[in-house]
Amino acid sequence: MAILGKERQEDWEVVYEGATGLIDLYQEDPESKGMNAIVGGFRVLMDGMFAAMDEGRPVVWHNCGCSPELIRGLEGVQTVPIELLTVLQNLVGEVDYTIALIDEAEAHGVAPEVCSIDKAAVGTVLNDLYPEPACMLYHNTPCDSQIAAIKSLTELTKKPMRLMDVPYLSGDREVQYLAKQLREAIPFLEEHTGRKFSWDRFHEVCEESNRTAKYLRDWNELRRHIPCPQVSKLVALNTALLVAFSGDPEGTAIAKAFHDEARERIERGESTIEGGELYRAVWYQDPVWFDLQFYDWMESELKLVIPMDLFGYYAPEALIDTSTPESMLEGLARKDLRVLPMSRQFKGPIDYYIDDYLRMCTDYKVDFAIFAGHVACKHGLGGIGLFREASREADIPLLYFEFDMFDPRVTPVETIQDDITHYIEDVVRPRKEAA
């Protein structure tokens, strides 16, 4: 397909062609339904973004703490998550392009310890690689690195920006507070996009969001099956699904593909690991985005599967009550506060963070846990001592290492592979044998 306009720039060409190449390669493969769906979904999203540029439709940027349903309530407005290009680059295996964006942001003065996806977002904007936004809607979650990024992006673009203040706790009072802010953001969005917010449209969007949520909720259940029916890396992609596709039929299609693939494979009695899985682990913290084939290596070489991770875990508070405008806003606020991975766990007391981890370890019947400490994720790493204590108390072996999820220069994939291999050999296997 011909790519039009500004998106001819190499970075977009590469991800578009990469996505197309993956689809061409795997579309006939019945084992890749989930992966095909998400790659295909992202290609549709790119088409939508390019079309918006060509048609002069307004674009609203948002961040990964901000579920896009509210923005979708405005007819013809294109949503662009500020992490989009980086996610695509890594999804299609073009990490060198991300590295270039990271370097560019650092050269421009963004501190090295800011999260690599946020640095890459700044690099993307420095290179003028996103369509110009009419305005930006951001949440102050999931972390302070996002605060650094959104302040820098606002300064660089000089475009109108509105912050949704997500408080530390997640009770009913907090839901009301955020819902009120969402309501107040509507005139802001209308003013800057020139488009009218439609409650009917928002109702449809929330219904769509619920359809996606139901599939994800059931898919989370299916992933508990022993042996795990599906590849490990799908769980890592769930957050990308939520941020980019919530409220979009494409999101439902992806979630359905995740779900159906798991269900069909369970019905056929298939394990994702040839010869059967030997080890199961919960992967907590961040996925190895810079090399998603790493998950294939774990499965084939170690017979290790990740049935669930922090990014795939879908808390069951997700359904939006669509009966009234107020209930929809509250439902969306509840989703932002209690569901979005990281936003749910990284704010306020550490309880959610540790409780979710322990629940996952129990529900998914794992042999051990992997705390993959993304170096920039101070919100997660700050709790490592309490996390270790909780693991010891629950008698869950815990492997901890540090790396950067989008920058292989910090910890090469081979080092991570060695860490996991040795941990299994030295701790997990003897423990299993003794049991």
Next chain:
Amino acid sequence: MKKDEILSAFQEVIEGPRNVYLDEWVKAGGKVMGYYCSYIPEEIFTAAGFLPYRIRGAGSEDSSDGDAYMSARVCTFVRHTISLALRGEFDFLKKVKLPFYSMLSVPRAPKERLFTWYLDELKRLKAEIEAHFGLAITEEKLEGAITLHNATRERIRSLYDMRKKGAPPITGEEALTITIAAHLMPRDQFNTLMDDLLADLTKAEGARGYRARVIITGSELDNPEYIAGIEQQGALSVAEVVCFGQRSFGESIESGVDDPLNRIARHKFFQVPCARMVECFDDQVAALKDTVREFNADGIIFQRMKFCDPWAGDGHNLYWRMKKEGIPFLGLEREYQVPASGQVKTRVQAFLEQMGK
């Protein structure tokens, strides 16, 4: 008391987690409330009969205990304070039957639309303290606390006004020592010492041999030695726009016009914002430019604690904004408890030369 004696007393106050005034307070049966962050109003603690005590990591030899709990990727200020807590150095905060703990969810944008939430958070904090300790924080007590803390603010403002002179009677190192001490000891005693100090400073001869006047801003800084390293190169710090410096004080809280908690909340919430706040960068820049002008500064030294993400964003933005404004700007990274190193000194020297000083 004379300037040197008073400064020496303040110096002793800031050296470690405990100080003689605090110990006397505790010995007399007084309770202490520890807190982090400039958005926590001390007035509520004072009104409840507590000594407000801002937690810091001074006196921590190393952060190893904090490192073990938090990883080395969290900022050293926090790791040092956690290390002190784990070693029992803050046990004076536990001289109550059941230790009190609360977390304030301060909105991330200082906007009117979010103010009610902040005010409600303060009401919740007040109610929690009242319930936990079985006491009443009355309007009268809050009014009294406002008066006491305003008296501190007035003295800090007087001190800062003196620093606007061509020959300020006090260095940045000394001024930061004073403003840190204000967070760690009974405020009435602080105010008394300040009265003597200000009286003495009006007669004192000011510093003249400096090469340039600078504003020091950026992330948490409670280490006057760091400023000393900068000043030894010939830069005189005339204002420290940091959390333990000017940022914590500001203008006085109006007295008697409406509910005192509301006034306290407005004062805190709409203070000159720090980097954690969003949708207000223009206000931050305007305030900084005003300070540069008022204090007749030649440039800005921005220091940021490594791993402080909010200031990482502002550091980037301030650099470019100041470049555009033509205000000389030096950005430095630092670790907690580490005095200005040779590298920092070299960079300050180069900065002064760049400014033609």
